[in-house]
Amino acid sequence: MPLMVHKYGGTSVGSVDRIKAVAERIARVHRAGDRIVAVVSAMGDTTDDLLKLASAINPHPEQRELDQLLATGEEQAMALVAMALHAIGVPAVSLTGPQAGIRTTGPYGRAKIADIAPARIHESLDAGQVVIVAGFQGLNEEDDVTTLGRGGSDTTAVALAAALKADRCVIYTDVDGIFTADPRVVPNARKLDLISYDDMLELAWRGAKMQPRSIEIAKMYGVPVEVASSFADKPGTLIAEVEDLENRQAISGIAYDRGVAKITVANVPAGTDSIATVFGALADADISVDVIVVEGAFGPDKSGISFTVNEKDLAAAVPIVGKAVESLGGTIRHAVGYGKVSVVGTGMFNRPGYAARMFRTLAALGVAVDMVTTSEIQVTCVIPRDDVDRSVRGLHDAFGLAG
Numbered sequence: 001m002p003l004m005v006h007k008y009g010g011t012s013v014g015s016v017d018r019i020k021a022v023a024e025r026i027a028r029v030h031r032a033g034d035r036i037v038a039v040v041s042a043m044g045d046t047t048d049d050l051l052k053l054a055s056a057i058n059p060h061p062e063q064r065e066l067d068q069l070l071a072t073g074e075e076q077a078m079a080l081v082a083m084a085l086h087a088i089g090v091p092a093v094s095l096t097g098p099q100a101g102i103r104t105t106g107p108y109g110r111a112k113i114a115d116i117a118p119a120r121i122h123e124s125l126d127a128g129q130v131v132i133v134a135g136f137q138g139l140n141e142e143d144d145v146t147t148l149g150r151g152g153s154d155t156t157a158v159a160l161a162a163a164l165k166a167d168r169c170v171i172y173t174d175v176d177g178i179f180t181a182d183p184r185v186v187p188n189a190r191k192l193d194l195i196s197y198d199d200m201l202e203l204a205w206r207g208a209k210m211q212p213r214s215i216e217i218a219k220m221y222g223v224p225v226e227v228a229s230s231f232a233d234k235p236g237t238l239i240a241e242v243e244d245l246e247n248r249q250a251i252s253g254i255a256y257d258r259g260v261a262k263i264t265v266a267n268v269p270a271g272t273d274s275i276a277t278v279f280g281a282l283a284d285a286d287i288s289v290d291v292i293v294v295e296g297a298f299g300p301d302k303s304g305i306s307f308t309v310n311e312k313d314l315a316a317a318v319p320i321v322g323k324a325v326e327s328l329g330g331t332i333r334h335a336v337g338y339g340k341v342s343v344v345g346t347g348m349f350n351r352p353g354y355a356a357r358m359f360r361t362l363a364a365l366g367v368a369v370d371m372v373t374t375s376e377i378q379v380t381c382v383i384p385r386d387d388v389d390r391s392v393r394g395l396h397d398a399f400g401l402a403g
Contacts, residue, residue, distance in 0.1 A: 042073025151211030177237030250347030
């Protein structure tokens with residue numbers, strides 16, 4: 001009997017009518033004979049509303065208590081979906097992340113899944129029930145509830161699919177699948193029927209609306225993942241291993257991120273010790289760094305480093321970097337107002353000319369490039385935030401990605 005894992009995002013369960021529609025979709029799968037586990041996000045803007053409420057109570061809440069609060073959004077949604085299934089005669093049980101056996105490690109607010117012991121899920125499935133699991137959460141070593149960061153329900157769903165050895169994981173959202181660019185920015189963006197794990201992982205890291213860790217898990221355990229619309233009954237985009245090189249797109253898509261901050265460290269001792277000191281401090285705080293440029297000499301045996309972080313991490317990153325730089329005798333400055341655009345595709349490997357085309361396109365648009373990073377399958381430029389949308393449209397046209 002096939003086992004499916006579904007994930008429904010906040011928009012998909014954003015109202016009573018949408019919850020009822022989700023229940024009907026789940027019921028069709030159940031009545032067709034498949035076993036099903038459904039992971040749900042919080043309804044609509046619930047997470048943002050809870051963050052605002054917390055801020056009104058305490059502008060600087062303890063992260064442990066914030067996790068306790070935010071986890072309730074998914075718990076509300078799971079119970080409502082289970083109730084909607086009961087109302088149409090489908091046996092169902094709702095489980096929190098801890099009840100589903102999800103154990104986590106790492107800091108509050110950005111924990112990672114360490115292990116899943118899905119005995120209770122198996123018991124419920126064997127009893128003929130649909131299992132509804134609250135996404136975005138688990139239980140840490142101290143038996144405290146922790147959350148997995150934005151997009152964490154994607155990771156919950158894929159990790160459960162891996163642990164349960166599910167036949168497929170379907171991520172239901174408010175779009176029809178994965179597109180060559182965000183269709184809200186590029187109206188003629190084309191939906192992809194198939195994309196490789198590597199391309200999707202790179203797009204996710206570069207700003208596509210999927211948590212990168214979910215793709216890493218999918219690739220590691222060979223979980224086929226489909227991204228589809230919860231508002232239409234039609235195929236979405238399959239994320240899987242693409243063996244046939246002829247099916248690989250030279251360019252899979254254009255990704256972007258409008259929330260980029262830049263930190264520059266100057267006048268630190270030249271050499272890798274300084275770099276290790278700065279980035280080691282950030283790693284200890286679990287703050288990710290993206291584009292890195294080691295700058296030229298600032299005097300005898302002095303150098304500098306510029307790098308980007310997510311704008312949401314800037315407030316935490318600045319004092320951490322400041323302390324490290326102080327120990328090195330250097331200086332620090334930071335700025336916001338940046339974004340980044342990325343051209344992504346495994347077909348770029350060993351094919352010259354893509355970076356040059358990207359730079360020519362941005363130059364023709366009059367867009368200033370502040371920093372650049374490249375790999376075998378992507379080229380990313382840090383640019384002014386106000387230029388992101390028109391850069392995405394220009395690059396989409398330049399690489400012939402329109403539908």
